Amino acid sequence: MTETARDSSTPRDPASLVIGAIAAQVIGGLVPQMSPFVIGGLMDGLSLSERDAGFIIFVEFLALAVTAIAIAPVLPRVSYRRVAGVAVALTLLAQGASIFSASAGSLTLLRGLAGVGEGALYAVSLSIVCSRSSNPDKVYGYFQVVWALGSVALFAIGGQLTAAFTHRGILSLIAGVTLALAPLLFLIPDARAKSGDGTAADVIQASPLLGVMTLAAIGLYLTVSAAIYAFSAPLRELAGLDTTAVGYALTVASLVGLAGAGAATALNVRWGRAIPITGFCVGFSLITLALCLWHNPTAYVVALVVSVVIYYFSIPYLFGLAAELDRSGRWAAAAGSAYLLGFAAGPLVAGAAIAAAGYASLAAVCVAITAAAWGLVMGVIRRLSRAARVAQPIDVLA
The missing domain is CATH 1.20.1250.20 (MFS general substrate transporter like domains)
Incomplete structure (x- = not known):
């Protein structure tokens, strides 16, 4: 693609x-x-x-x-x-x-x-x-x-x-x-945003649908991320761990999470966005299933640490996609709101899912929402790709 x-x-x-x-x-x-x-x-x-x-x-x-x-x-x-x-x-x-x-x-x-x-x-x-x-x-x-x-x-x-x-x-x-x-x-430039430069991203920025789809995807993905994060301590009971062990696991996860952030920075968009985004959506779904359904202390700690690595890896690609829509920065700024709304909604969604049918329900809801977010992102990427192909000049061989 x-x-x-x-x-x-x-x-x-x-x-x-x-x-x-x-x-x-x-x-x-x-x-x-x-x-x-x-x-x-x-x-x-x-x-x-x-x-x-x-x-x-x-x-x-x-x-x-x-x-x-x-x-x-x-x-x-x-x-x-x-x-x-x-x-x-x-x-x-x-x-x-x-x-x-x-x-x-x-x-x-x-x-x-x-x-x-x-x-x-x-x-x-x-x-x-x-x-x-x-x-x-x-x-x-x-x-x-x-x-x-x-x-x-x-x-x-x-x-x-x-x-x-x-x-x-x-x-x-x-x-x-x-x-x-x-x-x-004070190091922030004291200037207004640069205007668009006529790239493919600027051509489609007038369509609000792509922006809404991107914001919805970010909000949905952050909802499930926050849901798992907020209930990481209660989930430890399924694995037979105490609160102190969870604290140590979160501390280690924060440090190891640097690998995810570093990988996103180094990889950047060398492979585009579709491949990395698909990768972390699949990875997060598997980690969610492990945390909610696999009652093993070692598996819990490993899954918790990997979930943080995936989180730090994923966020730059989601914000980068919002930035691709409009070089003036309007959709990128709005992406922060979607991120925060998803972060706030996560515990509410998790609590309702657990109350309905336990942690198996939480796993099912998180996987379904992640799939929906992935579908929205792929739709946006496809439209951006189509616009880029249209904007490219066609070379005619004599």
Whole structure:
């Protein structure tokens, strides 16, 4: 299958662009990454139920996702650096106030405000790479490398601070990381997005159907990924492991996950997107079946670690596909919203599936949703390939 792909010989992106985009990505996605500790800290520090603590996080996730998708059409017409500056200021203000909040009501409001700033930064990180980078897929791979490396330290420190200071500890860590990374946002180019250059991707960008299909695929894939991740601890009971063993497994998985991110960065689109995307969809389905149906401690640990590797490998290709649709970065920014909505929906879908028919039902639902996401992606790739063939000049041999 022929696909549109960026020329591997294109020049390297400026380090300032890559570093600034990574800083925006980390600040924008830090709370979803640390959400297990935030929920646990809220429950212990404010004596909240699982439902109330989950609702606070849901409000922040919803604000994050809605902001990302609402700001996406506007980003190409404004200064990325100014948007990032306003967003990080709002985020820091809300995060600082959250540390000292003593009621669930005020904390819900403050986390919602923080989500607005985080959503804007998340959208900026994806949009600026799409519109200003010569190779968005590779930079999105760098994002996953940083997440894989940073999560090892963040999980270790976050666990200690949450145990010692409950919600104030983990919120202070999030605010501290945000403050430390904020100066790097000045490296983001103070310019609007570049206009399209007449490539095949730009020719079909007027069709919203491909964008909707891409966003739906990202949302569906993240739903099943988050479903398995959220219930990784309960799944350990099927394998006869304790919580400590799961903690060690997740720590190892975060470190080994670097292999997935590195592979995506190195492979890039050398084999196109259809082959890698098909590979990780099949791999994730097999891992899901192993986690839910194979009650063996060794198999559980191996499957959990491989699932994280697959996750870090898969995300650059999904964001790269969104970037291929529109070089101004609008669909790439909206992809962040689909990612976050899927991340938030995962635990709800998993809980409903398990309540209906146990973990076998969870496996069946995850495999079915993954297949649906794969079908949508293949449809988008086929349309992009067709547009690329039409745009290519036909050589006539005399």
